Amino acid sequence: MDPGLTPQALETLARTTGETLARRGATLATAESCTGGWVAQCLTAVVGASAWFERGFVTYSNAAKVELLDVDPGLLREQGAVSEATAGAMATGALANSRADWALAITGIAGPGGGSPQRPVGTVCFAWARRQMAGTAALARVRTRHFDGDREAIRRQSVAFALRELLALVREETETA
Numbered sequence: 001m002d003p004g005l006t007p008q009a010l011e012t013l014a015r016t017t018g019e020t021l022a023r024r025g026a027t028l029a030t031a032e033s034c035t036g037g038w039v040a041q042c043l044t045a046v047v048g049a050s051a052w053f054e055r056g057f058v059t060y061s062n063a064a065k066v067e068l069l070d071v072d073p074g075l076l077r078e079q080g081a082v083s084e085a086t087a088g089a090m091a092t093g094a095l096a097n098s099r100a101d102w103a104l105a106i107t108g109i110a111g112p113g114g115g116s117p118q119r120p121v122g123t124v125c126f127a128w129a130r131r132q133m134a135g136t137a138a139l140a141r142v143r144t145r146h147f148d149g150d151r152e153a154i155r156r157q158s159v160a161f162a163l164r165e166l167l168a169l170v171r172e173e174t175e176t177a
Helices: 007-024 038-044 062-069 073-077 084-096 151-176
Strands: 028-032 053-058 102-108 123-131 137-148
Touching: 007 102, 007 151, 028 084, 038 053, 038 151, 053 062, 053 137, 062 073, 062 084, 073 084, 084 102, 084 123, 084 137, 102 151, 123 151, 137 151
Parallel strands: 028 053, 028 102
Antiparallel strands: 102 123, 123 137
16 A cells, blocks of 8 residues: 555544645545545544534435536536536535535545546546635635546545545645735
């Protein structure tokens, strides 16, 4: 296993992310599909997480994405659940349905089945959004990655990638503020 993906490495990454959010006075909401709440679990394992972790949404089904995150059903029909557009809608929906300053979203195909030639197993789409001064959400970044391995490996890599990118975004904002 990649040393950056061990339980200890994920714990350190979660702690560092939380400390960085706390120093900024910022809070986070998560919207997870294929990771099933794994990001939220890593974050809430950190002592004191309630100071910076606002809430998590596990929206595994399309119906949950619509009901809890206000994802447009037409978007899901046209783009599919595993798309950057859907990840972006999940992230902005998490902000709209929380009091958080930041949101991250993950949607993908962890396998072993469910893939297609267009979206093979291991395809994972991510989005990170930031609440703006007027209270509206702005997408900070969207990305698609293709991870190798079994279901657990794909999910573990997704959690690590989501947290690393969030940490980079929060640090960038802090440096430019």
